[in-house]
Amino acid sequence: xxxxxxxxxxxxxxxxxxxxxLNCCDRSVPDAEDVLQTAYMKIMAGRARFEGHSKFRxxxxxxxxxxxxxxxxxxxxxxxxxxxxxxQWQDRGSVRSHAGDGADAGIIARIEDRERAxxxxxxxxxxxxRQREVLHLVFYQDLSVAxxxxxMAVSIGSARxxxxxxxxxxxxxxMEAAKR
Amino acid sequence: xxMNEPEDTHLHDRNVARDPHGELAQPDPGLTPEQREDTxxxxxxxxxTALRKADxxxxxxxxxxxxxxxxxxxxxxxxxxxxxxxxxxxxxADQGAQHLTAIRNARSRRSRTGLLRFGLPLAAAAALVLxxxxxxxxxxxxxxxxxxxxxxxxGAWSSPTDFLLHTPGRELLTATPRIGQTxxxxxxxDAQPASGDSTKGD
Numbered sequence: 001x002x003x004x005x006x007x008x009x010x011x012x013x014x015x016x017x018x019x020x021x022l023n024c025c026d027r028s029v030p031d032a033e034d035v036l037q038t039a040y041m042k043i044m045a046g047r048a049r050f051e052g053h054s055k056f057r058x059x060x061x062x063x064x065x066x067x068x069x070x071x072x073x074x075x076x077x078x079x080x081x082x083x084x085x086x087x088q089w090q091d092r093g094s095v096r097s098h099a100g101d102g103a104d105a106g107i108i109a110r111i112e113d114r115e116r117a118x119x120x121x122x123x124x125x126x127x128x129x130r131q132r133e134v135l136h137l138v139f140y141q142d143l144s145v146a147x148x149x150x151x152m153a154v155s156i157g158s159a160r161x162x163x164x165x166x167x168x169x170x171x172x173x174x175m176e177a178a179k180r
Numbered sequence: 181x182x183m184n185e186p187e188d189t190h191l192h193d194r195n196v197a198r199d200p201h202g203e204l205a206q207p208d209p210g211l212t213p214e215q216r217e218d219t220x221x222x223x224x225x226x227x228x229t230a231l232r233k234a235d236x237x238x239x240x241x242x243x244x245x246x247x248x249x250x251x252x253x254x255x256x257x258x259x260x261x262x263x264x265x266x267x268x269x270x271x272x273a274d275q276g277a278q279h280l281t282a283i284r285n286a287r288s289r290r291s292r293t294g295l296l297r298f299g300l301p302l303a304a305a306a307a308l309v310l311x312x313x314x315x316x317x318x319x320x321x322x323x324x325x326x327x328x329x330x331x332x333x334x335g336a337w338s339s340p341t342d343f344l345l346h347t348p349g350r351e352l353l354t355a356t357p358r359i360g361q362t363x364x365x366x367x368x369x370d371a372q373p374a375s376g377d378s379t380k381g382d
Contacts, residue, residue, distance in 0.1 A: 010242070014239065014242045015239050018238070018240065019239075022235055022238075029238055037246075037248060038249070041249040044246070044249075116226075116230045117231040119227075120227040120228065120230070120231050135224075135228075139224055139225055167224065171220055174223075174224075174227070
């Protein structure tokens with residue numbers, strides 16, 4: 001793929017990519033923007049190459065996922081170098097979480113069912129990373145479990161297990177929330 | 181329900197069981213387990229759709245994102261020290277990490293270069309010394325043997341207890357009798373002359 005085709009592919013899936021980046025960054029909007037920008041730069045600079053072994057979106061999501069992991073590791077390393085204590089790290093995490101919540105809430109207020117979206121986001125936070133990923137890819141991105149497995153770099157069997165367990169747990173959490 | 185991809189990915193038109201607040205409600209008890217499962221999945225799908233709509237409004241503009249990325253690349257390429265926004269917060273840490281890595285690499289390089297620069301000549305010198313020392317020892321030994329065998333003083337030396345070997349009748353052992361010859365046998369130079377009494381008796 002040449003540069004124009006790559007840019008067209010990125011443009012086509014930009015909204016979905018941002019949703020995926022949000023999921024990979026614990027729903028932190030600034031982090032998702034950073035990750036998305038870095039991933040796009042990687043692709044445009046040829047540091048991540050599409051070989052045509054899978055669908056473009058599957059590959060793009062894989063690049064975003066890896067970039068998010070690198071971003072997370074870099075943040076951890078920077079925190080260690082800066083000598084942040086565990087307590088400071090937890091504070092920072094909560095600030096980031098609140099910032100994300102605030103950003104989400106500001107936008108969700110514009111839509112009719114903001115509470116549902118918020119409760120789903122809260123419930124998703126209580127799932128494991130793999131469960132969150134596979135449920136996001138299947139329900140949010142309308143991908144198959146096989147495609148989700150490819151993006152997550154796990155076997156289909158493993159993805160199915162995460163999917164079933166995650167769905168069950170998510171339903172329980174949402175039921176609990178509904179009873180309150 | 182077993183995972184059926186087409187069903188899982190096309191849940192939009194299902195009849196969703198929701199309470200007035202939009203949460204997943206307890207399914208109708210008259211439904212079969214499969215129907216309950218499908219209803220619950222459809223409810224999840226609705227919730228994810230709501231989340232997706234919320235996220236859509238947060239999506240940053242692609243052009244500004246790409247432009248920002250290019251600008252950041254150019255900025256870093258031209259002047260790595262200049263950076264703006266939240267990236268700057270960690271830029272010092274990044275520089276620190278790069279500095280540490282550079283120091284480690286330099287140390288490693290130095291140790292390798294030092295090994296090559298000093299280690300090899302040292303090894304060569306040690307080998308040369310060993311060879312020369314070994315040759316010198318052989319030559320000394322040969323010189324000592326030569327001196328021992330050729331020195332008159334050392335060749336004429338005799339043990340202080342050598343006289344103990346001069347026993348009586350030793351000349352009989354050292355002289356050779358001749359056929360037809362009577363009289364005293366030729367004596368060795370250090371043999372004592374025979375006494376007159378013994379001659380008379382013959």
